[in-house]
Each structure stands twice: as C-alpha cells, then as structure tokens.
Amino acid sequence: MTANNQDFDIYNDDDWEIIFTVVDNAGAAINLSGCTEITWWLYDGRRNIKLTKLKTTGGIDFVTSGTDGKIRVNGTAADFDLGLAGVMEGDFFHGAQGVDATGAPFTFVAGSRVLLKVRAAGD
Amino acid sequence: MAVTRLGYEGYGVRRAGSFAGKGSAPPGGPHPVPNITRLSPDGYFTRRDGSFAGKTTTSGGGGAGAHPVGTITRLGEAGYGVRRYGANAFAGKSSGTPSGGPHPVSRVTRLGLDGYGVKRNGAFSGKSVTASIVAGYGSLLAFWTGVGAGNLPDAPSIITRARLSGLRRTISLTGEVDE
Numbered sequence: 001m002t003a004n005n006q007d008f009d010i011y012n013d014d015d016w017e018i019i020f021t022v023v024d025n026a027g028a029a030i031n032l033s034g035c036t037e038i039t040w041w042l043y044d045g046r047r048n049i050k051l052t053k054l055k056t057t058g059g060i061d062f063v064t065s066g067t068d069g070k071i072r073v074n075g076t077a078a079d080f081d082l083g084l085a086g087v088m089e090g091d092f093f094h095g096a097q098g099v100d101a102t103g104a105p106f107t108f109v110a111g112s113r114v115l116l117k118v119r120a121a122g123d
Numbered sequence: 124m125a126v127t128r129l130g131y132e133g134y135g136v137r138r139a140g141s142f143a144g145k146g147s148a149p150p151g152g153p154h155p156v157p158n159i160t161r162l163s164p165d166g167y168f169t170r171r172d173g174s175f176a177g178k179t180t181t182s183g184g185g186g187a188g189a190h191p192v193g194t195i196t197r198l199g200e201a202g203y204g205v206r207r208y209g210a211n212a213f214a215g216k217s218s219g220t221p222s223g224g225p226h227p228v229s230r231v232t233r234l235g236l237d238g239y240g241v242k243r244n245g246a247f248s249g250k251s252v253t254a255s256i257v258a259g260y261g262s263l264l265a266f267w268t269g270v271g272a273g274n275l276p277d278a279p280s281i282i283t284r285a286r287l288s289g290l291r292r293t294i295s296l297t298g299e300v301d302e
Contacts, residue, residue, distance in 0.1 A: 001299060001301055002298075002299060002300070002301060003296075003297055003298050003299040006296040006297065006298070008294045008296065010292055010294070011288060011290075011292070013287050013288040014288050014290045014291065014292045015287075015288075015289075015290065015291040015292070016291065016292045016293075016294065017291065017292070017293050017294070018293075018294045018295075018296060019293060019294070019295045019296070020296050020297070020298045021295070021296075021297050021298070022297075022298040022299070022300060023297060023298070023299055023300070024299070024300055024302050025299065025300075025301065025302055030300055077287045077288065078287075096298060106300050106301075107300070107301075108298030108299055108300045109296065109298045109299075112296075119288065
C-alpha cells in the first residue's frame with residue numbers, strides 16, 4: 001500500500017534533499033526511468049499546498065537512472081522562506097506521485113508528517 | 124479676515140499688544156494673518172519676540188521682522204527641519220528676497236527627522252542626500268532601493284532571512300506503490 005509512515009523533521013534553515021526508494025508491495029524496486037513526471041508536495045493541515053517540487057522543472061531527479069527506483073527531491077532553506085511573511089515552521093505533511101510512461105498516475109507517499117523546526121542556540 | 128484657530132499664548136501669537144479682530148487694513152500694531160490653518164507650538168516656525176503675524180507672504184519688502192509663510196502643509200518638531208534659534212534666516216528664505224530679518228519658507232512640503240536629510244544648523248532645505256544608509260533590523264537585512272547620489276532611500280524592497288545554516292540534510296525514505 002501507499003507509504004504513509006515516512007515522517008521526518010528538518011531545521012528550516014538547512015538545505016535538504018529527500019531520497020526516495022520506490023518499491024512495490026513485495027518490496028522490489030520499481031523502474032521509474034519511464035516516468036514523464038514525478039511530483040512531491042508539502043502541505044499544511046488544511047491540505048493547502050505550500051511547496052511543490054517537479055521532475056520536469058529540476059526539483060526532482062533520479063539518483064542514478066531511475067531503474068533502481070531511487071529519486072531525489074532537492075530543496076534549500078530558501079524554500080521555507082516566505083519573505084515578509086516570515087518562515088515556514090511547525091507541522092506539515094508530504095506526499096508524492098508519479099506518472100508512468102502510459103500516463104497513469106501512481107502515488108507512493110501520502111499523508112506523512114514533516115516537522116519544520118526552528119534552530120535554537122546550540123542546536 | 125479669518126483666523127480659524129489661534130494658538131496658546133506665545134504660540135504663534137504675540138503676547139503683548141492687540142492683534143485679533145482687526146480689519147484688513149487697520150492702522151498700526153500687529154494684525155492677524157488672513158488665514159491661519161494651524162498654529163505651531165512655540166519656537167516651531169514661530170518667532171516668539173517681534174511681530175510676525177498678520178503679514179502676508181507678498182509683503183516681504185516690509186522691512187525688518189518676521190513674516191508668515193504662505194503655505195505650510197506640515198510643521199516639524201523642534202530641531203527637525205527647523206532652526207530654533209539664530210540671528211538670521213532659519214529655514215529657506217522665500218524667493219522674494221524680502222529685506223532684513225528671518226523669513227519662513229514659502230512652501231514646506233515635508234520635514235524630515237533630525238539627521239536624515241536635514242541639517243540642523245544653517246540652511247537645509249533643497250539639499251539632496253548623498254550618503255547611503257545601511258539599516259539593520261536584528262536578524263533581518265534590508266536592501267534599499269534608490270540609493271545613490273541625490274536619492275533618499277525610502278523603502279525596503281526585499282527583506283529576507285540573514286541566517287542560513289549552510290548545512291545540507293539528506294533524508295532517506297521509502298515510497299510504496301500499490302500494484
């Protein structure tokens with residue numbers, strides 16, 4: 001089933017990357033090389049999307065070639081910077097979906113929690 | 124003539140001598156100005172001693188003594204855009220070059236704060252600011268637009284976070300597809 005327990009936390013002043021290994025129900029890596037799009041979202045508790053990363057715009061790439069099921073979501077601390085509105089912090093959720101060569105979408109992460117932490121002195 | 128509002132004693136008002144209620148051309152003594160929209164506190168665009176009120180801006184040739192301004196849109200505070208003391212001119216004499224004594228400016232559109240675009244002593248108005256201003260707001264950096272010779276920066280265009288860790292964190296997760 002779609003993974004929903006892929007929680008993580010991160011300081012909101014860190015650059016970051018998420019490496020996903022996408023597998024099937026049996027745990028075997030899925031060949032993602034034919035995917036036309038892969039999308040990763042960060043959204044809040046009201047399901048308002050706060051950050052989107054796309055393969056087609058370079059926000060997501062293959063760690064190698066995608067045949068091993070590994071993709072990388074690339075981000076920086078600037079992704080959490082809202083300018084005059086401040087900085088994103090607190091509880092969020094993330095999910096990811098791909099579109100295979102036939103145009104069929106598939107979800108491999110949904111509803112997992114992300115905690116954006118503010119670094120305190122000494123952290 | 125109309126006096127819409129009179130100030131307190133010593134504020135825009137001559138203490139000694141009658142002034143109010145006189146007609147447009149009575150002989151002798153001080154007279155109210157044709158139209159005073161607002162009177163400033165003592166010392167602010169006001170000369171305490173000597174007549175000042177009742178003279179029009181076009182009467183610059185009326186010899187010694189102060190003359191009221193034609194239009195003051197906003198009055199400054201003490202020392203800010205205003206020269207409190209001084210034997211001669213204090214703020215931008217009018218173009219009519221009236222003779223003798225201090226003269227107020229003919230038009231003041233905005234007065235700055237002390238030290239910013241304002242020279243406390245001596246002439247100040249009409250001069251541009253050439254020094255750039257670097258402002259710090261705690262952990263924020265302000266990047267100002269319009270900085271340059273003759274330009275006074277007026278507003279921050281971008282405020283961004285100054286502190287980034289410079290660290291890169293790798294998170295390894297597993298996604299699973301229903302098949």
